[in-house]
Amino acid sequence: MQTAQARNAREGITGVVLYDDSRFFQWLEGPEDGVERVMGSIRNDRRHTDLEVLSHHASPARRFDGWDMKLAARGIDPALWQGDVLEPPREIINDLRQRPAAAPNLLAKLIPLSGATGDSPLVKSLAGKSLGSATASILKDVLLTTVIPLLLHRRGWSAADAQHVLENPRAPELAELLVASDQAASLDLIRELRGEYVEARHLFAPLFEPGARSLGDLWGDDFCSEFEVTLGLCRMQTAIRLLGADTPRAVLSGVEPRVLIAPVPGEQHQLVAALDSEWLWSEGWSPQAEFPADDRALADLLSASWVDVLDLSLSAAFHREDRLPRLTRTIAQARRASLNPALVVVVGGRAFVEGGAVGPDVGADIASRTSLDVDRLMAQGMRTAGDARSRPAGSRRR
Template identity: 30%
Template sequence: MARTEKLQSEQDNWIGCLTYQSTATSKPSAAELRSLAHQARTRNRSVGVTGMLLFEEGRFLQTLEGPPEGVEAIWSSVARDQRHSEIEVLSRHMAPARLFTGWDLFLSSKLSHAPDLADAAAGIPPAMAKHVRKAARHALDGDDIALNAMIAALAEQGWTSAAVLNLLIEPTARALGDAWLADDCSELDLTIALSMLQLAGHAVRYETAPQAIRSSRYSILLATAPGEPHMLGTALLADQFTDAGWEVEMTFPDSEEALLNQLRAQRPDALDIGLSDALFRQQSLIGLRSVIEHSRSVPANHPTVVSVGGRLFAEAAATAATVGADHARTTAAGASVRMAELVRQSRQF
């Protein structure tokens, strides 16, 4: 198949996506919202459409995705619905994949109780707990401006990048995971909050790496574990390794094969595979062990040093030996220096 024909074939499989916001003509009760969502799920399922619906402070935000004709049919009905007004289309485009696979309609509403973060910082020193609770609240509120301001203020007080990562961002991710496990926030709340932490992480400024690391020009492939939707740790590492002078590539594979193909193509000096920084992923250990075992057979000029990370390793519930890695990071802080040491050591044998 010619390249243009292949591209056309791929595009023929793309889906339509539409996102809009509107204002409710009257305040719905929790029961009315549930009824609305039930009706929408039935209607969406009939035409192969998935999506999400948010309701907060009298306003709706909805995303529809699926076959273009299905999206248009739903949109035609939504646009005529008398329960809302001031309808504004925010985005209308084609995409290669769904964001809400398996959700005929995901409903999130601030009519329900707000997440209880009173115990979100349990186990953290009292002096730090208040910062973690505050950061978690900003993240759940989607307030990246407040998060950035908070990190900037801490930096002015003398906090190093290692302290921001190890004492604030990573504990906040775990606190958010605990809130989800306690049913104090939805999966969507958690995903958005982690995205806010990821954005805020870009404001962290790392200490200058030793010249020996910069001159070595080591390369690293930063990857999430196959199928892992949380990418906070991987994003934090990308900024750190780039600032330290490493050649950095990132991948978010949906399968072991996809990750191994990337590894074969790049043949990096080091590979880091991240699980969720918010949740334990014990069920992922078997798959992670398989990926690492097979990665050892990928030919390279030098042995590839393999590091793993995520909450499961940060809290010492699993070790590097558990999955056959060379290193399990308990924090992203200082990872570029530690990995450089491991790469150097691997070349001495």
């Protein structure tokens, strides 16, 4: 190990090697040519049999930054080593035995959260807490106390431009950086790309939305955990705040529609709700963001005050097709509870971008594929609902 560590240091290689009962799992990362040279040595080493490469890919950032090829093994006396030794948790060893192909993801779990994510207070407060209500309340705080008030933009692209948004080719790279150990690298990329767009919010559709889907793909490929996806989305929301805003928001003439924005109860990912809130705010609307714990809490909100449009969203990262039947029930209950008999329901999330689901599948009026279009769709939905209201009662939608 010590000879290997010295050579790896010369090659600029970091990583971890885990020993379990005559099998080794190793993660090597660094400059491509250095990794190739070390892999060549390992291949030629006749002490190994059945060498298998489980994953080999380019990555914009290190996951084991500062890790000088640590050894992870059970029952090793750390006193015999010079510090670079870890006792791997039993669950990781068990998982590796059952799913050796998932080793890249499982080895990444050896990175302690505190060391891997810097000193961000947001991340610190997430560390060690279960997902769900804790994350929801932290994200709610960030959204309501900092994200929305800071994002004061003037009107930008017209709705027609929304049809022509191209995904930024570096969105997948952003996703990898968001789950990498160095959070600063993802912010650097966002800052770099910020210059390509007229306003910070014009990054939403080409970068953040496809970046969120790429995060879901990293999870699907077993490259990162569900927690890391959530953390990545959370970092994205933090980045939106850090981008700042320098322009006043648009002023809408006439009566402002009342829009209630919420993740579907039970959905822990809130990026779509955050992007839609910020977009509408910058367009001069006054959306109300809520995080109802269950369908009843949502129904209570709708029966307590008038709402023109309800915007419900599923994860921007995960497909969530399995949640559509439940969403249908949520929407039916919301309509029953609403003071507004012509409530317009807009749904969003990855299921409606790629999954082929459309709004009426779940009892919604419209499915939004991007926050860039959400104000136009809502205005259109309200016009249609208004038309329906002026028709004879028998021909109304509800």
